[in-house]
Amino acid sequence: MKLSQYYIPTLREAPRDAENVSAQLMMRSGMVRKVASGLYSFLPLGMRVLKNVEEIIREEMNGIGALEVWLPHIQPKELWEETGRWGVYGKELLRIKDRKNSEFCFAPTAEEVITDLVRKDVKSYRQLPITLYQFGAKFRDEIRPRFGVMRAREFYMKDAYSFHADETDASNYYEKAFEAYGKIFKKCGLKFWPVQAESGAIGGSFSHEFMVLAETGEDEIVSCSNGCGYAANRERAAVEYGREVKSEDLCLRCKEKGKESPLRFSRGIEVGHTFKLGAKYSQAMQATYLDDAGKSHPFVMGCYGIGVSRVVAAAIEQSYDANGIIWPREIAPFQVILVPINFEEPKTKEWSLEIERELTQRGVSVLLDDRSERAGVKFKDADLIGAPIRVTIGEKGIQNGTVEVKERAGETVIHVRKEEILTHLIERI
């Protein structure tokens, strides 16, 4: 991809209302733009990262037998009344009236719609288990949207829902989903920590949050000696769930061992949440199946969310420096940025285009900075955008038959012979 034909409107300074590092860097690197409070557009560069994360999630969800669906964003009040959540959800639920004055909401989550779907078609234990998931926009009308896309009102989410005949099957699947989540965040190149957590507005008996560790995290993680932990953030819970919370609600015990004495503190950003829902929704909505003896039971359910747009921001909070983003290779918008010092110099152009073509053929995503900007400007933008590897092509190097390779995360510049550049880069990607 040639930068001159691409669209990366970088900024020298972040807007004043960008409160945290990821919001600032996503604005400055031209990944996102704010449309209104808590509403963001993803520009092409941000979209590439979002899509990389989405693809990693899709692969792992398919791997545990989950099937992709697409549910409407606009959901009828009647379904939300069946579970009582129309009344309970509070102002975070965006309520809408259509032209006929019928009431709807913009989905903040989809337990009602998915349970309705399954209860209408799944009647027998033979049809179980089943897991359905989707990617799509969710809306939560936060009273104080902030931190860019990290706590936006409209955000991009993967939500999955599983239906089982009994608690054992549901628990086994929960373990599978839990493992898949680990793989997902690992594949995204993130340091993370699953912690036991409160269930909040989603409810159910048991839940884990997946926290990306970052100094700037909103949540305090208290780790116990056995290495599991819990999340505690009174303010967020109060805001999100619209109710008074007591510290007991938040400082959930680390169930596995029962040890309550915190050993060390860390901060985290919630990027995923898995819930054992039990029969909370199926009972309320009379969603039942018949067992092999013809007896009726409510489905036992689980639900599994990942804030896809939040993962993007969290990855930045975990990996940046004073010059910009340092992308994990796995989700980087481009794996390599090629910086010709003077693209119009014939030999430089020839080398640049050749390296771009050959890398692209091998499936490496490459951004070629073919602009007629000064080298300093190009280096600044390259650092800001954060591609893991920068290859600089200059006349001096060309005379020696080499190009310069620098990893974004380090300081070392290596001179690599042109004929070895492919092998060199592919080993590193």
Place this chain on the structure above:
Amino acid sequence: MKLSQYYIPTLREAPRDAENVSAQLMMRSGMVRKVASGLYSFLPLGMRVLKNVEEIIREEMNGIGALEVWLPHIQPKELWEETGRWGVYGKELLRIKDRKNSEFCFAPTAEEVITDLVRKDVKSYRQLPITLYQFGAKFRDEIRPRFGVMRAREFYMKDAYSFHADETDASNYYEKAFEAYGKIFKKCGLKFWPVQAESGAIGGSFSHEFMVLAETGEDEIVSCSNGCGYAANRERAAVEYGREVKSEDLCLRCKEKGKESPLRFSRGIEVGHTFKLGAKYSQAMQATYLDDAGKSHPFVMGCYGIGVSRVVAAAIEQSYDANGIIWPREIAPFQVILVPINFEEPKTKEWSLEIERELTQRGVSVLLDDRSERAGVKFKDADLIGAPIRVTIGEKGIQNGTVEVKERAGETVIHVRKEEILTHLIERI
């Protein structure tokens, strides 16, 4: 994919409110379910077709240099007031108040948001042209939603917007987009016809609709002797654009030749629409760039939509029979359905799994009906689901070393030796 682990809740009869063939067949084959009036969920089978169409569109859009973005579905009133469309759009626009009583709409289209995005970052002719596109949900609060996903209120759409320095560049790009649209619908395996059309609520000077030809189409296409045509449907226009329409508005002349005498009539379903917007939005929103002399001009714009979920329905309207859907290969949810007569018979199971594995390895999408249903039930479901090729594996054939191959579109059954089945199928796909 094994059918026992998949989710295809087929129905013997379509619900009474499924008014046309595609709505009936999409319900019966378990592709979609209705959530409320004009609101549908895509189940896994429908989702596969939707994703196939999406991927074809994405490839062609990228091919003409369009860059993918993601815009918020919830858009602020202020932007829609700048173009006057907040007042003009009528009841089809789903209007929403947030918790602070600020006004928004659920995007039925995104000219305002995209123009706002570009005017803030694109200041110079050097940054032009630029084309941005997205996939996402759109909402149009139709007074009379019907025909299933074909005229749903919430639907899945690809919308693209291009920005140019002048009319010439905009026209050249319009031609490119027009060609790309042709490729897209051809790749989807559809018979279609681009017709000159009214511009309606989107506005601008010039537009084409891409009509999939089908007996059940909503729009009447009048073709002129030179092979181009125009769309005419007074009722739809009146409903969609919330205004009185005169027949002159609808019966647009076939511009190229100026011939107005219709030679023959056909019916079509609009699946795509390309617009030359000119400076309609950029002028209203003061979206300008500086030319090389430092003079300010409004962007010249184009916009290009495809109703992705509508393409799925239109493909069915174009290709079905009394037994179900006949998918074009290019967008079929599965290219091959394997029907073992008795999956539990050891040799049958062995052959079925072997053929499934080998086809999958070659990138062919296969659905293996491993259920313990009668052959008649399996054949009925296979016909309903509409995979282009059915391979039947039975004990008799196995004794002769053969399996049965039948194309969904035809009647002929061929006996193919097992060792030749791969080559045979791959030639046909």
